[in-house]
Amino acid sequence: MTTHVDPMQSLTAALVEVNEQLLVLYQLASITTESLDESEAVAAILEKARDLLAADLLTFSVDGDQVHSTDQLMRRHDDESHDRAPVGRAPNRTSVEVSNGRLTGSLYAHRDNRTFGTADHKLLTAIASMALGAVQTSRHHHETLEGAVARRDHDTASELAQLALPTWRPELPGVDVFARSDPARAAGGDLFTFAVLDDVLHFVAGDVSGKGLPAALMMTTVISAATAAFQSAGTAGPGAVLETIDNWVHKYLADAGLFVTLMAGSYDAGSRQLSIASAGHGPIFYIDDSGPRSINSVVPPIGVLPLSDLGPVEDTVLAAPPGSRLVVSSDGFTEQEDPAGQMWGEQRMLDLLVDSNLPATELGGLVFERLESYAGTAEQTDDRTLLIIRATAVETDAHG
């Protein structure tokens, strides 16, 4: 006896099945989750998908790590049987794998009473893709959030580091001081600081190698060391101040793979004695009626070699009458390029300093103004720091 299959009946059954699948796809597409927690988002999708598939268990994993299972107890039970009977061989359990290039998701499904057909596999693949998309969205959100928090922390740390630079300026008879530092980024490694002890002005200016927050954090350490060194070694001269700072920070800098070019100086307005010592920092110009001169470094930057290996750091001592000025800048001035890539250079700066015998604040403002004009649209590639110490007349000078 042969079984006759009515073609119309078969066609109708196929149409009904297609219709049901479309309905299921519609319902699947209507699953929405507002949760940005990947486990919650995947749970919402799997719980809905379990109903659509009439599945007893759905488990979704990403890169081998389970994100969610619709039934923990059943999952454990099934994991054991899963170990014994590989997926794909038993008709009432199956798994699909999807990948988006970055992540790979695996959806494992189990149904007690029905096998999985081709249409089920397509549906499982769609569910797995949807779950993987939810995981990626969640992870992207968290990465963005973490990035924002890190940026905020970085910005806060940068602001704190810049606060180490003094906002006050020494007010002492016989001397006029300008100091300004413009970092190329939120934080920079350029530094200056002062102290007035027994009517003598002590100062340092420097540049920590590297850029950004690491250099800025090291800068704060050097400022602290300098402030202490003024107290303990200031009377012995700037060379002794550099040696003292080196004693304290050399290992710290060396371990961090950084160095700091640093100059130290002192000015006694009573005796008109200006003393300077530089560890790799410059350019430093001294200008008086006889013309300009460069003050050269006597030792390498702090952090390169222990200064104690090189013997005492010698001071350059000058008699600085009223009108004379010491100008210390960082390489962010001389190496600033114009839009054509031409550097400002030392000569342009020196010409400006010689031609402009102005009070320190006006001269400093003029140097920054000229540099910014020269740079034009060119990017500021390095921190710019300028320190000007200008000797001025005091009452005793005027009458003496």
Added chain:
Amino acid sequence: MDITQLPLPSEQSTASHAVELRLAGRFDAHEVDTFRAILGQILDGSGSGAATRVLVSLAEVEFIDSTALAELVRGMKHCRERDGDLILVSPSDPVRVILELTRLDLAFTIE
């Protein structure tokens, strides 16, 4: 900047595990990562054994900034920690001026 790694004559290289790096162009903050990676490979000895003596030829370097100088200092310290050295060879005039102004000429071996 161009960095070329050259094998040294076998006598010299075998005796001291030496390598020469020839730098050309601008050596600044944009180039230090490349230099660090190449020097790291040389000092770690990936391939033919670690070198402890690195000759850095600076004859064709047109400009060097403080970040690049810091990288040379870092390399020099790493070599010396391994009982070797990083030697600056034939620095160009602009590089020599910077080395003298910063007094880094006191810290490096310059040939």
